[in-house]
Amino acid sequence: MxxxxxxxxxxxxxxxxxxxxxxxxxxxxxxxxxxxxxxxxxxxxxxxxxxxxxxxxxxxxxxxxxxxxxxxxxxxxxxxxxxxxxxxxxxxxxxxxxxxxxxxxxxxxxxxxxxxxxxxxxxxxxxxxxxxxxxxxxxxxxxxxxxxxxxxxxxxxxFGRIDPVSGLPNRLQFFEDLMDLARDHNNTQHIAVLVDLARDEQISSGTRVMGAGYIDDIVRASARLVREALGSNRTAYHVGATQFAFLAPPDVDPSEYQTRLQDFLDRIAKGSTGSFLKTASIGLAPFRPGETEPLAILRMAHSAALEARGSLNAVRKYSPEEDQVHVRRFA
Missing domain, CATH: 3.30.450.40 (GAF domain)
Incomplete structure (x- = not known):
């Protein structure tokens, strides 16, 4: 070697x-x-x-x-x-x-x-x-x-906790770390952040034309950029095909943090050659450990990221009202 x-x-x-x-x-x-x-x-x-x-x-x-x-x-x-x-x-x-x-x-x-x-x-x-x-x-x-x-x-x-493509802890580890927060009796409000790099049709088209390796390359490059943006003392998770999650620093104001995350998106987009990152969106899900199940926290952040795709701002905070509209439509 x-x-x-x-x-x-x-x-x-x-x-x-x-x-x-x-x-x-x-x-x-x-x-x-x-x-x-x-x-x-x-x-x-x-x-x-x-x-x-x-x-x-x-x-x-x-x-x-x-x-x-x-x-x-x-x-x-x-x-x-x-x-x-x-x-x-x-x-x-x-x-x-x-x-x-x-x-x-x-x-x-x-x-x-x-x-x-x-x-x-x-x-x-x-x-x-x-x-x-x-x-x-x-x-x-x-x-x-x-x-x-x-x-x-x-x-x-x-051993079952690291995604082999991105090298990041996977969704299972994300859920376990959220449960650890609850076990620590941490009642401070936290914010889960989900970075959604690509729409489903982008993934499908990219795979169809370039093969699965094309998506893998995008994920590896994106994971590196996300890790660099967060720094060595914070953890990023690979929770979906082209989705990453992390926790905001404690005690930040959600509205103020949305502005910082817009800069975060711009930084990632400038550092990448992947076209997916030019259309990435971010969803925020405020929660208190133990009051909301980890699976629901991730769903809320994903819902907010999808709402962000349909707005002028690529970063959105979870809205229960908007979410209920989609729940009723689905039902």
């Missing part, structure tokens, strides 16, 4: 996996313990390289859950997507003044965690307080265990 280093894309791949700041897992701890025993070293970790830190999904012999990224060997592993061995940190000009060396660490070996797209997420690493050489058989085993870690990451990522 050839690594293609691009920091923005690498961080995007890391964010999409939704691993950062999650709870410890016995599955990863088992691999970390095995690496520690294999090298007969007191310290081992599954280290993920964030923008400014190394965060440990699993750790043995380490008290803290992160260290600064600067002068961290695991950052080099992620950036190069290759094995890094430092027999003695004190003798290496790159790391002799690093925080690890200052804490008494002398030996480091790390094997990369690489996505299918070639992005280095971090490392499975082992560390010791004495200088040490490495056998070829040990490095082979460390690389094998790093691949086991990556396989587990991809398995957890894909």
């Amino acid at each position: 050839t690594a293609q280093y691009n920091e923005a894309e690498r961080l995007d791949a890391l964010t999409r996996l939704r691993l950062l700041d999650t709870s410890p897992s016995e599955t990863f701890d088992r691999i970390t313990r095995t690496a520690s025993k294999l090298f007969e070293l007191p310290i081992a970790a599954v280290s993920l390289t964030d923008s400014d830190r190394q965060w440990f999904k699993s750790r043995i012999g380490v008290q803290h859950d992160s260290i600064p990224r600067d002068k961290a060997p695991c950052a080099e592993v992620a950036e190069t997507a290759s094995v890094v061995v430092v027999p003695d940190l004190m003798e290496d000009p790159r790391y002799s003044t690093s925080p690890l060396a200052e804490q008494g660490i002398r030996f480091y070996a790390g094997a990369p965690l690489i996505t299918r797209d070639g992005h280095g997420l971090g490392a499975l690493c082992v560390l010791g307080v004495k200088p040490r050489a490495v056998l070829d058989s040990e490095l082979t085993a460390l690389k094998d265990m790093a691949e086991m870690v990556m396989a587990q990451i991809e398995l957890q990522h894909a």
Whole structure:
């Protein structure tokens, strides 16, 4: 596998996996313990390289859950997507003044965690307080265990909750996260936002002329633009063929937020070559967790997005009165 280093894309791949700041897992701890025993070293970790830190999904012999990224060997592993061995940190000009060396660490070996797209997420690493050489058989085993870690990451990522085309959490995850809000007894008003990229006839025509791959390309590009617009600390969901959903920041005014979402649509349209995004619409559904079922919240947002298509403004808030007109018509 050839690594293609691009920091923005690498961080995007890391964010999409939704691993950062999650709870410890016995599955990863088992691999970390095995690496520690294999090298007969007191310290081992599954280290993920964030923008400014190394965060440990699993750790043995380490008290803290992160260290600064600067002068961290695991950052080099992620950036190069290759094995890094430092027999003695004190003798290496790159790391002799690093925080690890200052804490008494002398030996480091790390094997990369690489996505299918070639992005280095971090490392499975082992560390010791004495200088040490490495056998070829040990490095082979460390690389094998790093691949086991990556396989587990991809398995957890894909297990029924991630859309394979967009790479975003799917509708099932959206519903579960809404239910979690209710379980947290969060009575604050929230706003569900649905971005509807295309009309049904657009999807049908595009598929008929260009094939299903054409729609997939639009979805991938749109998902990337939506993620970039929301930022790394907010979650977008892929809830329909060409539909994305997310929650507005808490305590925003719905009317004021509609204006911001118009700018959001313009930003996405300018950043895309897909004609669908020129006709996208957005629906807003205000709700209080626990008072409205998740399925109804999504339906309300979809109804508002459809109303937006028939108006001059491409962003509309859910209207119970307009919705009832369509319910009676359907009945």
